[in-house]
Amino acid sequence: MNEGDSQLETESTIAVKNLTKTFDDFVAVDSISFDVKKGEIFGLLGPNGAGKSTTLRMLSTLTRPTKGTATIGGHDIVKNDTEVRKLIGIVSEKMIMYNRLTARENLWFFGSLFNIPKAVLTKRIDELLELVQLTKWKNAQVGTFSTGMRQRMNVIRALLNMPQVLFLDEPTLGLDPQSSVEIRDFVKKLNRENKITIIITTHMMVEADLLCDRIGIMDHAKIVALDTSTNLKKLISGKDTTILSLEIANLTSELIETVRALECADSVTQENSAHLKVIVHGDEAFDTVIDAIRKKNGKINSMENLQPTLEDVFLHITGHQVRDSADQKIPIERHGPFAQQRRIR
Amino acid sequence: MGAKTLLSHSFRIAWKDLMELFRNRLGLVLLILMPLFMMVMVGFIYPSNGNSISNLPVALVNEDAGYGNSTIASQTFIMGLQQINSQTGMFVLSNASSMSDIKDRVQRGDLDGGIVIPSNFTASILSGKQGTLIIVTDQSNPQISATIRAVLSGVFDQMGTMLARQNVQMLNPAVNASNSLAIVKPYDVQTEGVVSGNPSYFDFIAPGIMAMTVMMSVMTGLPVAISQEKEVGTLDGMMVAPINRLSIILGKTLGQTARGLIQGVIILALAVGLFGVTIHGSILLVFGLLLLGVFSFVGIGIVITSFAKDQETATMLMMTLMFPMMFLSGVFFPIQQMPWYMQDISKVLPLTYASQALRKVMVLGAEIPAISTELTILIVFGVVMTAIALPVFKRMMTR
Numbered sequence: 001m002n003e004g005d006s007q008l009e010t011e012s013t014i015a016v017k018n019l020t021k022t023f024d025d026f027v028a029v030d031s032i033s034f035d036v037k038k039g040e041i042f043g044l045l046g047p048n049g050a051g052k053s054t055t056l057r058m059l060s061t062l063t064r065p066t067k068g069t070a071t072i073g074g075h076d077i078v079k080n081d082t083e084v085r086k087l088i089g090i091v092s093e094k095m096i097m098y099n100r101l102t103a104r105e106n107l108w109f110f111g112s113l114f115n116i117p118k119a120v121l122t123k124r125i126d127e128l129l130e131l132v133q134l135t136k137w138k139n140a141q142v143g144t145f146s147t148g149m150r151q152r153m154n155v156i157r158a159l160l161n162m163p164q165v166l167f168l169d170e171p172t173l174g175l176d177p178q179s180s181v182e183i184r185d186f187v188k189k190l191n192r193e194n195k196i197t198i199i200i201t202t203h204m205m206v207e208a209d210l211l212c213d214r215i216g217i218m219d220h221a222k223i224v225a226l227d228t229s230t231n232l233k234k235l236i237s238g239k240d241t242t243i244l245s246l247e248i249a250n251l252t253s254e255l256i257e258t259v260r261a262l263e264c265a266d267s268v269t270q271e272n273s274a275h276l277k278v279i280v281h282g283d284e285a286f287d288t289v290i291d292a293i294r295k296k297n298g299k300i301n302s303m304e305n306l307q308p309t310l311e312d313v314f315l316h317i318t319g320h321q322v323r324d325s326a327d328q329k330i331p332i333e334r335h336g337p338f339a340q341q342r343r344i345r
Numbered sequence: 346m347g348a349k350t351l352l353s354h355s356f357r358i359a360w361k362d363l364m365e366l367f368r369n370r371l372g373l374v375l376l377i378l379m380p381l382f383m384m385v386m387v388g389f390i391y392p393s394n395g396n397s398i399s400n401l402p403v404a405l406v407n408e409d410a411g412y413g414n415s416t417i418a419s420q421t422f423i424m425g426l427q428q429i430n431s432q433t434g435m436f437v438l439s440n441a442s443s444m445s446d447i448k449d450r451v452q453r454g455d456l457d458g459g460i461v462i463p464s465n466f467t468a469s470i471l472s473g474k475q476g477t478l479i480i481v482t483d484q485s486n487p488q489i490s491a492t493i494r495a496v497l498s499g500v501f502d503q504m505g506t507m508l509a510r511q512n513v514q515m516l517n518p519a520v521n522a523s524n525s526l527a528i529v530k531p532y533d534v535q536t537e538g539v540v541s542g543n544p545s546y547f548d549f550i551a552p553g554i555m556a557m558t559v560m561m562s563v564m565t566g567l568p569v570a571i572s573q574e575k576e577v578g579t580l581d582g583m584m585v586a587p588i589n590r591l592s593i594i595l596g597k598t599l600g601q602t603a604r605g606l607i608q609g610v611i612i613l614a615l616a617v618g619l620f621g622v623t624i625h626g627s628i629l630l631v632f633g634l635l636l637l638g639v640f641s642f643v644g645i646g647i648v649i650t651s652f653a654k655d656q657e658t659a660t661m662l663m664m665t666l667m668f669p670m671m672f673l674s675g676v677f678f679p680i681q682q683m684p685w686y687m688q689d690i691s692k693v694l695p696l697t698y699a700s701q702a703l704r705k706v707m708v709l710g711a712e713i714p715a716i717s718t719e720l721t722i723l724i725v726f727g728v729v730m731t732a733i734a735l736p737v738f739k740r741m742m743t744r
Contacts, residue, residue: 060585061585062581062584082587083587085585085587088585089585094578094581095577096578096579097579098361098365098579100368101361101365101368109357109360109361110583112354112357113354113583113586113587114587157582
């Protein structure tokens with residue numbers, strides 16, 4: 001994925017080479033390399049524990065890499081970390097703010113650590129508060145804010161030093177759908193209007209699909225695929241591959257096993273009690289699947305030819321679903337696949 | 346990065362910490378209550394001198410059969426005892442029928458002790474023999490029984506002297522009153538303190554508690570404050586700013602020191618206002634010493650911070666260190682009371698020297714030359730610990 005490096009070098013803001021992080025015996029990030037272009041929204045997608053956050057922490061100088069290097073705006077993240085820090089902002093799932101300080105006081109405190117002249121900082125704080133409609137609450141203690149308001153605060157805190165690169169680590173984790181949409185729109189706006197390069201980690205397929213120009217799929221400490229969403233989907237929706245959604249009235253596990261045993265079936269997923277999602281290849285695949293189900297007296301109510309989703313791509317590449325290892329507690333993630341289908345149809 | 350920016354960032358961080366502290370009402374109340382409790386409890390539980398024990402129920406049995414018709418010796422004794430007791434209020438005297446009655450009542454817990462005047466008391470004295478008195482004590486309460494013994498011995502001593510002087514004057518009427526005392530008690534002791542007045546136990550513990558509170562606030566407050574920010578995630582917000590790592594630790598230390606000094610002032614005010622402690626030395630030197638104490642503890646605080654991954658570990662680590670230090674540093678009990686191996690341990694604890702120096706200044710009005718040994722030890726300890734701590738801390742920050 002690094003072919004054409006020489007061409008990219010000039011316009012890439014972030015260059016990562018063989019970045020590795022080990023904790024004792026555990027390899028959290030295993031020699032990953034990628035470039036992020038200026039003004040790009042780059043997504044790191046993968047289940048929890050895939051190494052996304054560790055990668056982000058290394059790039060934002062919060063953790064030292066064990067091996068390998070990376071540069072941001074030409075500055076090495078280890079040797080020149082102070083310069084890197086001037087260029088970046090970080091939004092993590094943890095709220096970086098003090099509950100007992102007011103919104104203004106919080107921004108003032110973090111801003112003052114960047115040696116911004118007083119007058120400039122005052123003006124910037126007012127502008128940022130206005131930008132996320134928190135001006136009304138500027139003198140209220142942050143502890144009294146709703147989760148959505150706090151996350152908006154969390155994002156503008158990262159913008160105090162007008163960063164060229166913004167890191168977002170699971171920025172919508174634990175937020176309600178409406179707040180998530182607000183944050184995503186805001187991130188897009190920042191990218192478009194302020195030309196900020198953005199790196200975002202997420203385990204939500206939809207989020208990556210909606211936001212990112214390019215997506216790196218991470219699994220078990222490695223980047224297993226990296227491309228635009230469209231190109232990634234092409235990996236499985238070539239001429240040869242078909243994604244079928246079958247509604248079978250009398251769906252049994254025996255029936256599922258039958259389909260799974262077919263030579264043409266790449267993957268079979270049971271969506272719910274009556275729906276089966278099958279990825280198949282080959283010209284005759286369509287007929288083969290239907291024949292096999294009929295032979296076992298399966299009653300097919302309806303059948304649909306689906307566009308591939310990133311979920312399918314992940315499944316195709318890694319052989320397991322994101323949900324298998326992702327945090328089950330987040331409701332939005334559990335409903336993800338359904339929301340996705342509706343949107344794509 | 347210049348020292349000025351480093352300091353300015355440190356002040357920002359300290360300011361932020363203090364803002365958080367002042368907005369926390371309950372925390373503020375506890376900040377005042379904690380030293381108050383400690384002073385009150387320690388001050389009242391441990392008696393400043395014998396006088397604080399009073400109204401002990403003690404029974405008296407007079408079995409004196411007399412000599413002829415006279416029971417003069419036992420009557421003089423009882424009168425003397427009642428007279429002394431009415432001055433001190435030490436005992437609540439009652440009568441008992443016999444020795445076994447006293448023992449019964451001590452076992453039941455109605456009495457703390459008893460005095461038995463045997464039947465031959467007057468007879469012995471009037472026939473030129475020693476008169477013997479029996480004290481019954483409650484062995485289950487050694488401290489009270491020791492007090493009763495000591496007080497009664499004093500009473501007996503005083504009465505014995507009185508009797509002896511009468512005897513001397515009877516034998517030789519030429520001897521006058523003061524000469525008779527010199528014959529009976531040729532030696533007299535006079536106590537002269539370094540400063541005037543009679544220091545109480547509060548004078549002893551107030552400097553120690555001050556030193557402990559201020560120094561501990563850094564040792565314990567620093568790890569808890571930093572590990573808490575690490576857990577909540579706010580530490581990342583500081584770490585990702587282009588500031589020197591030292592300004593984080595320096596700012597936190599400043600904040601905690603300010604907190605500790607506030608507590609120190611509260612203790613001082615309580616000690617002077619409520620417990621009648623007088624400060625004989627310079628207040629400036631007192632605060633200088635407290636700051637030096639803080640400096641000697643910062644290193645330990647930073648090392649704990651670096652080792653503690655989360656707040657719980659930090660709290661446990663500091664508790665483990667705090668308790669031995671509290672009791673081994675001579676804050677509550679004089680070091681001389683401890684067995685030799687404990688005395689050896691207390692000699693390596695900086696708190697020992699800080700409280701010792703503070704006591705010298707506050708109680709004895711000592712000046713800098715008198716506490717130069719303690720000052721040197723505290724400075725050396727602080728420098729060595731800080732030199733160890735800073736590299737450890739830097740490693741922790743860039744893990």
